[in-house]
Amino acid sequence: MSDRRVKRTRKRGLKTVLVYVLLIVACFFAVTPVVWTALCSVRPISELYLGKITLPRVLTFEYYKRVLDQTMFISYFLNSVKVAGLATIISTFIGATAGYSLSRFRVPGGHQYGVFLLLIQMFPPVLLVIPLFLLIKGFGLLNTHLGLICLYPTLTLPFTTWMLRGFFDTIPRQLEEAAMIDGATWLQSFLKIILPVSGPGIATVAIYSFLLAWNEFIFALVLVQTKALRTLPLGLAAYMEDFGIRWDLLLPSATMAALPMMIFFMFMQRFLVKGLTAGAVKG
Structure with a gap:
């Protein structure tokens, strides 16, 4: 009985971890465009055409x-x-x-x-x-x-x-x-x-x-x-x-x-x- 309980507990733990991983990935794809738009809105336009994904060097409003x-x-x-x-x-x-x-x-x-x-x-x-x-x-x-x-x-x-x-x-x-x-x-x-x-x-x-x-x-x-x-x-x-x-x-x-x-x-x-x-x- 104890072995079955341990196996069930492990399966539940793996399912929970898998669910959280999928949620994190989904949130990443949902939030990244919004965050990137906000960051690009406060950086000089010249930096947008550098072809590199970097944080703004200079913030401007x-x-x-x-x-x-x-x-x-x-x-x-x-x-x-x-x-x-x-x-x-x-x-x-x-x-x-x-x-x-x-x-x-x-x-x-x-x-x-x-x-x-x-x-x-x-x-x-x-x-x-x-x-x-x-x-x-x-x-x-x-x-x-x-x-x-x-x-x-x-x-x-x-x-x-x-x-x-x-x-x-x-x-x-x-x-x-x-x-x-x-x-x-x-x-x-x-x-x-x-x-x-x-x-x-x-x-x-x-x-x-x-x-x-x-x-x-x-x-x-x-x-x-x-x-x-x-x-x-x-x-x-x-x-x-x-x-x-x-x-x-x-x-x-x-x-x-x-x-x-x-x-x-x-x-x-x-x-x-x-x-x-x-x-x-x-x-």
Whole structure:
């Protein structure tokens, strides 16, 4: 028996070591481009063409000053905050109400509708570029932030609805029943009982929705033509000119564009992990 236990312990130890090694390798490949971009943004451009992977010999923040003073980076940044923030609020609210309805109310075809939402995620969003362009143009929202704000929730709602439905399934119905015995309505129990205990799930779908809207490029490129209305991805793409790439502008801009999301993830990490695991249990 002791030999078997020793063998089992060794196997578990080897599996644990293997898992950590794979995680370290994955983190290395994920973090290295971000770190390298940040390092290159504070080194002279002449050092980028040396062909050697070395640490910066001289640190300079001249390019950051140039981006802030000579480009429309701040305008692009504020546009992205506005569009992504409002699209996230709309997507999270609609996804929460739809997910709650699918979780609590048994209607004919409800399960099939939930599966249909999941199947929608299999199709690439680029297939919708032309139909959504014609739809946005028909409503007179072409070349406006409102067009993007109305469009982005359509890309995130299938995931947010499905994820929150699974999260709401893990919440005992007795909480709402007790509230309704005390005189609360379905809406009051949803707003005052369910939503407060659904913080991790709400945070998960909010992060997903915000990330998609923050990084989205194709739809913004098609729907926005005015320079002053560009979001950050469009602004960064403008630094890749016909006869070369403005590395002195692109590298610091990309670093500053990624920094807010990195800080946001640091504070929301525990909610994200808890929300993903809870929402994946049922559905």
